[in-house]
Amino acid sequence: MPQTNPFEILFALETTLGASWPQFHAAHERTLKLCEDLDSSTSASQDADASIVTFGSVGRFEVTDASDIDWVLLIDGQADLAHQRRVLDIAGAVDRLMKKKVGQEGTFGKMAFSHDLVQYIGGGEDTNANFTRRMLLLLESRPIGRRGAYDAVLPVILERYLTGDHGWIRGRALHGVPRFLLNDIVRYWRTIAVDYAYKQWTRDNRGWALRSAKLRLSRKLIYTSGLLYCLGFIDHEWAADQKVAQTDRKIQGIDRLQSLCALTPLDLLADAFMKSTGLSDSASRVFGAYDAFLEILSDDSQRKHLENLDADAADGDELWNHVRDLGNTFQDGLNALFLDHPENKFPELIRKYGVF
């Protein structure tokens, strides 16, 4: 599978724009260190059939001092009783490295099986956990150490989406947009937005402001990544050329999507801005806002303030209003890229695929 250096494109954009985004550099350094520590402390739990896969801030390369580690042991091989021992060992290693526990929904810190991720797309067996793991594998994942299972499973998930898309595999999709994959990515974005409301309800509003901030920025960022995966086929004639053999289209499609999955969401977005002339100001504002968001997450007092903010006090809260402004600035930049830019094809594609 293609390998890339995280934030290579992002830092190139920073240089091009003459911008300064210190939080990205700090996050990059912290994530590299954390990944090295995780690798060395879990090496005994890695093998050819099982990869430790991280998600969330580790997957996006946006680790702050307050980050938790969402992970699964992705298994693509023989049934083995020793897998549970490995899960416990990895959990112990993660606990020693981080102060926080993994998420409360039971999606992470467990085994995940390749067959479920590949075979159960949609339908009753595609549980919230299975769906979340599959989407995050595509949108913000990073294997730690031996990556054989990760590299084996990811292309097969993509194969399922592309071969299961009757129009796309035959070259009939307008501009090569893989609608099956796009629909699942849109479903995921709407699901996490709905789950935000569910968590407000079930947790009596505790932590709502921090979750809202993440929804407005980091969650929206990974949805944007997914859009870019799907809309980017417009630049590849083979994707919508019916004369191309289905097998060739499938393999080239997987190859392309897998190379995009290897990029961080910020790199993918930076790449889109770099290719869209005339959006320098929007790019500066989008990434400036995100950098400022990471600064808030990195600051213990500001983070705690958001975690404990009462919903009724939000309107008059200076930090919360700042977070809202950052979210709005981020959204405005995405609008400029996807909806308003006269030269790229995103507005046409969003009109065709984005709503109906």
Place this chain on the structure above:
Amino acid sequence: MWPIGFSTGALFKEFIAKGVEFSRELKLRSVELSALRLRELPNLIDFVNRHDLSAFSYVSLHAPTDFSPEQEADVARQLLAVALKKRWFVVVHPDCIRDVEVWKPFGEWLCIENMDKRKPVGRTVGELDAIFAILPKAKLCFDIAHARQVDTSMTEAYRILNRFRDRICQVHMSEVTSTSKHDRISDAAVRSFREVLTRIPNVPIILESPVTPESAVSELEQASRVFAQTTAKTPV
């Protein structure tokens, strides 16, 4: 036209002479002489020095995979003599190469095989790139079953074929199980292999499927199905 033959190890394990004789009986034009275990190497060397294999249009050797670092130079020396004299490729597993200097004299007669998922090197384009960077003249034995085991969508196989097509001097074909054992080629494997067929260069196909004399012909027929419709009749 992809001439198909067997590895002698797939036919009769360490009994090279029986494998060669059986290949002759089947009128196969390609054969790989296999000495996967170091203890088989003396017999292999002795065999090639005493027998005329000119009836075959293609002969390759498969190096042992169980030698120690201390034995590496001697193994390479013995194989090099045959390779240069006969102008045969020597297939080597990249994880067996510890001292690259002893393999450099093979030049283009060294044939690196892409590996299954349990090996730490040589599985992907990136890992093969690193090997060919230090052995730039070496060829590639494209093991399509290993590539399929690493990625059943055949995308890694596609990448390897795209990147190293000009290096490929032979193809290994079989089924490889999730525990990395060679097996007979299933219909699912035939379908997978066909997905990258147009990118496979016209080189000998060496079957590594473990077969009995009774099942060898049906395995040849199964392998031929990979190439059906591409050639009117695939020679065996």
